[in-house]
Amino acid sequence: MGSPVYIQIHNDIKKAIEAGKWSVGDRIPSERELAVQFHVSRMTLRQAIQTLVEEGILERFVGSGTFVANQKVQEKMSGVTGFTDVMLAQGKQPSSKTVSYHVMSPSLSEAEKLQLKDGDQVLRMERVRYGDDVPISFEVATIPIEIVDGLSKPEVTDSLYRTLEAKKNLIPGHAKQMVSASSASERIAEYLDIKRGDAILRLRQISYLQDGRPFEYVRTQYVGERFEFVLEK
Amino acid sequence: MGSPVYIQIHNDIKKAIEAGKWSVGDRIPSERELAVQFHVSRMTLRQAIQTLVEEGILERFVGSGTFVANQKVQEKMSGVTGFTDVMLAQGKQPSSKTVSYHVMSPSLSEAEKLQLKDGDQVLRMERVRYGDDVPISFEVATIPIEIVDGLSKPEVTDSLYRTLEAKKNLIPGHAKQMVSASSASERIAEYLDIKRGDAILRLRQISYLQDGRPFEYVRTQYVGERFEFVLEK
């Protein structure tokens, strides 16, 4: 009802893709064409596309066009980050849903954290993690594209650390974590089945290889009421 | 050189903040004003602001303005250090107010965490901690009475760790920490100068001596917006 036009267009395009109007890899009409179809200005339509790009549903390439990106859901998750172990130790069944999974240009923040050069691409994936089917956390993981080059999607989502060591001889060294607390945004609240403003435990982690190169930047938002972080030092 | 104008403005504003032109909490000029100052359109300037918001450097509020976001106090949890050292390392003036300080019988939870025998007494103190006179945390510390036996109140409240080592040759070994997030209660909100329901980072820590005996149980509630843990592992 009161939502902005570009959100409505966002939803329209999303539904059209889900309905099979365009398949993975297809090029959708140009921004100028779509702007005419939806009776909006090109800038407004770009905002709609932008949100879909951020969700990983679309990919944009200058000069070529906008394409439907690889998406869809996954099962199970890696145990290396500790999530699975933590859940199992508490007698809970861990699971996860991959919300998005695609290659894109990094944000300024990501480029800085991962020490990327201009033009470097990254793989960004968003996941919701569950314990006994109750949403526990929402995480955004960003990995330089050359790290996961040649790996399949299951290899990346299910057991990244094991695969990196086995296939590329890349061994994780240290990690830097930043923990803070904040409130849930509307979008995150929906994913985690909580109310907007509810307490969120935020964890940002930069993982480095043994040679000191950063290879993963993960931002996790845990439901405050359902999660506790235990450290021994 | 080749970077877009809004990236250049992004960097200009970032540097200005780092140079102290605006401090945390300050309102920066409105988008319309800045657009004039930088000789760009408001839409272009908005893109620059947008990137800074995504980095967490700025916050926007409709009707109010754009503000320099709270750069959180970072606690490096590499060693068992006290609040004072952490604040000094961040260049902030630490201070604290002791709300209560009593010898009493422990709660069940405290007795369990501190492995107390029946009838053992504890010293329990509640403190509000400040950095540059801004409330950072509210903490409840519980210590077995025999640990602090013979120590003066300032020795306990001001520099417990140093005093224990100097006077009793008790050296902290490891610690177990549990981190979670919740919302501020009415009472805590008042102490910390925030609103009820605001995000709280909860830390429960059990500190052990080198011989394995627990000697301190601390429950701390940090203001989510003003505090961040940093872990290196």
Add this chain to the structure above:
DNA sequence: CTTGCAACATGGTCTATACCAGTATATAAT
């Protein structure tokens, strides 16, 4: 056939303007 190049299409950036929905503040009424 291949090569080189020009024309075109595409997303990226930018302008100048407009209106809206919240917020803050000064002002008027009580």
Add this chain to the structure above:
DNA sequence: ATTATATACTGGTATAGACCATGTTGCAAG
């Protein structure tokens, strides 16, 4: 002094155009 109310200001959204660098494509020259 307190409470409404009007007004100015803020960021959020939207428009209609423009130019750019890059990618694609078709056509001409070899």
